[in-house]
Amino acid sequence: MIDPSELKTIGLTPAIYCSDQAVFHVTRGVPLGDALGMASDFLFLAEALSKDAAYDRESDRYTWAARYLTALSKALVDDVGKVLTRGPALRKEQAAE
Incomplete structure (x- = not known):
């Protein structure tokens, strides 16, 4: 069994x-814990920017930055999900690398 x-x-x-x-x-090849940590950081920043966007009616710069950070976070979490749900064959392949 793989750690x-x-x-x-x-x-x-x-x-x-x-x-x-x-x-x-x-x-x-990014360790899953590191990928999820980065996704968490991106989501924290996106949440802060979204809050700022709620108060700044003159610009959409916060909204776009939050959107891109959210998209990157989703990609990281989805990739981690693929590793966890693809089963033992994928994990054996990664262990061989």
């Missing part, structure tokens, strides 16, 4: 599209 701390992202998840093409992808 969960050895599980890493698989890098299959795109984020933020431009002209129907992903501009960013999750990087393969």
Whole structure:
């Protein structure tokens, strides 16, 4: 059995599209704990920017920044989910690397 701390992202998840093409992808090989920690940081910042956006009626800059941070967070969490739900075959593949 693989130690969960050895599980890493698989890098299959795109984020933020431009002209129907992903501009960013999750990087393969990031430890899951680190990926989830980064997603948490992104979501914390997105929440703070959303709060600022609620008070700043003159600009949408906070809203767009929060949107991009949220999209990156979702990609990280989705990639982690793919690792956790793809089962033992994927975990064996990662252990072999």
